Amino acid sequence: MNYIIFDLEAACWLGRPPKGYNEIIEIGAVKINEYGEEVGRFERFVRPTVSPVLSGFCKSLTSISQEQVDTARTFPNVIEEFKEWGGVYEDPYYICSWGNNDIKLLNIDCGLHKLDSEWLQTYENLKKQYDDLKGGLVKGTLKKIVIKEGFEFTGKAHRAISDAENLAKIFVKYFDEWIFV
Secondary structure (H helix, E strand, O other): OEEEEEEEEEOOOOOOOOOOOOOEEEEEEEEEOOOOOEEEEEEEEEEOOOOOOOOHHHHHHHOOOHHHHHOOEEHHHHHHHHHHHHOOOOOOEEEEEOOOHHHHHHHHHHHHOOOOOHHHHOEEEHHHHHHHHHOOOOOOOHHHHHHHOOOOOOOOOOOHHHHHHHHHHHHHHOOOOOOOO
8 A cells, every 4th residue: 555645836826817727837746655654755747738827826825836837747647657657557556635625626737738637536635634633623734733843844834755765754653553454
């Protein structure tokens, strides 16, 4: 069993997206095996196709440059590479994120590019489970929760690989507590 702890960054604006889509611009993930050990990392930028120019707000928030997305591959190529890296074709797996926004973005981008999304069915919302584990509403950002759990938040907030790495710390700490059905 592999657990793919992932996070996404998407194109963003102050207000509504000009063409209706917040396309994924970065995928970051950490793969944890059945023993709670990290066995790999994945970090790729994604070139948006509907609104290819990042807003100033987005570049400032994420620290992702226009050049980084301009030189990246498009979503269909990157998501195929992600699925192969994650072992979704041969190994049992769960994909896990902090909250439901990331899984929604994956579903939307799969639909936008007319790609199969069946592989997203083995998904788990770790924020919901963490909330259940702690007996109440989770207050604060992932960064605040990581620090509250006694870890140093490493990397940059609003960067997919950093958020995935920090979420993996919490995942491993409570490895035997998560429920997967």
